[in-house]
Amino acid sequence: MSNITAIRSIARVRPLLLLLFNFRSSSSTHQLHIFFSQADSPSCCGSSRFCCCFRVVLRAVLKLYKLVIKLLDESTPSEIRNNPRFYPYFKDCIGALDGTHIRASVPLSIQGRFRSRKGGTAQNVLAAITFDLKFSYVLAGWEGNAHDSRILSDALSRPRGLRIPEGKYYLTDTGYGIRNGYITPYRGVRYHLKEFSDQGPENAKELFNLRHSSLRITIERVFGILKKRFRVLDVEPFWNFQTQVDIVLACCIIHNHIMGVDPSDLLNQGLYEETESDLIMPTLTEREERQEARE
Known part of the structure; x- marks a missing residue:
């Protein structure tokens, strides 16, 4: 050359x-x-x-969104099929769904709508993921203080919005309400992994919640990796708002491409380790083993 x-x-x-x-x-x-x-x-x-x-x-x-961000396989994920903690209980689960806040810069006149719980302005991003750490759907651009259920309703109502195969479902938290195709945890009993760090589940509902949380935390892992990989998502933006929305989508597209090409890349491994340090993943306790044996 x-x-x-x-x-x-x-x-x-x-x-x-x-x-x-x-x-x-x-x-x-x-x-x-x-x-x-x-x-x-x-x-x-x-x-x-x-x-x-x-x-x-x-x-x-x-332009690569439709090619890269989509549900590729409707069968039971290997992460569930090969784990007795989750199979056959979650055999029809295809992933998890949740939202995250990405810092946003908007005109002063509308900052109130974009004010997040932490006090800054942010856009609310809804995403569905698969258990191999890829996005299967992303909706960016909602106001930071918009309710989760409202954003999900918008995603479902769009002509090319979020679609769920017949008989399948995503894991969500209680903020999204009870809907066909979405499984939420039991209310009024322990759910978050850190709540089980000292004492394992004591009944069937707590055991279900622990398993639900252990799977759903995958989306927190994906959000963590995304923000650590693309620092542009965690600083004060200087582009106009539509470009800010497009940047979020582009980062998700590139993330999926990287995970598809070489998920075991050393950079990916480093991001996994950084993200794991922020998450609590308790091992199977004796109490949980006994509860499983009773089922």
């Missing part, structure tokens, strides 16, 4: 490198301009070259 050919090849991928660098490092446009000061791409011109490059590649990545 000649030097000219090599330079041209590099120039073609520079816009993509710019986007990935921004997602990973959360750099400002000024920092990007300095870092990519030698860039020369025919797709980007004028004084706003770097913003132009970013948006061109962002639109291209978003």
Whole structure:
């Protein structure tokens, strides 16, 4: 390959490198301009070259949504089928569903609607995941203080929204209400894993909740990996709001691609370890083993 050919090849991928660098490092446009000061791409011109490059590649990545973010297999996941704690009790479960807050920058006039429980402004992102740590559906852009059930209703009502195969279901928390295709934990009994750290389940409802929580925590793991991988999701954004929404979707698309190409990559392993340190995964207790034996 000649030097000219090599330079041209590099120039073609520079816009993509710019986007990935921004997602990973959360750099400002000024920092990007300095870092990519030698860039020369025919797709980007004028004084706003770097913003132009970013948006061109962002639109291209978003076109991959239907190809990358979808439910690929309706059969019982191996994570359930091969684990006696979950099979056959959750044999029709295809994943978990929950929401997360991503920092948002919006006009002062509407900041009240985007105010999250932590006090800052955020967009509410609804996602469904499979147990191999991939997204099967993502809806971004809702106000930070919107109720979970309202966002789920919107996802279900859209022409190309969230769909669940007949006889299958997602695990959700009680905030999404009782709906066909969604299984919530029992109310009024222990649920969160940390509540079982000192004492195992004492009855059938608590045992169900422990198993439910042990599976549903997978979505917390996915959100944790996503935010650690793409630091742009955890800093004050400087793009307009629609671009902020698109960035969330693009990060989910790239995440799925990475998990599909090489889930055992060393970087992935490092992210797993960082995320696991934030989660409590108790081992099977003697009390739980006795409860299982009685079933």
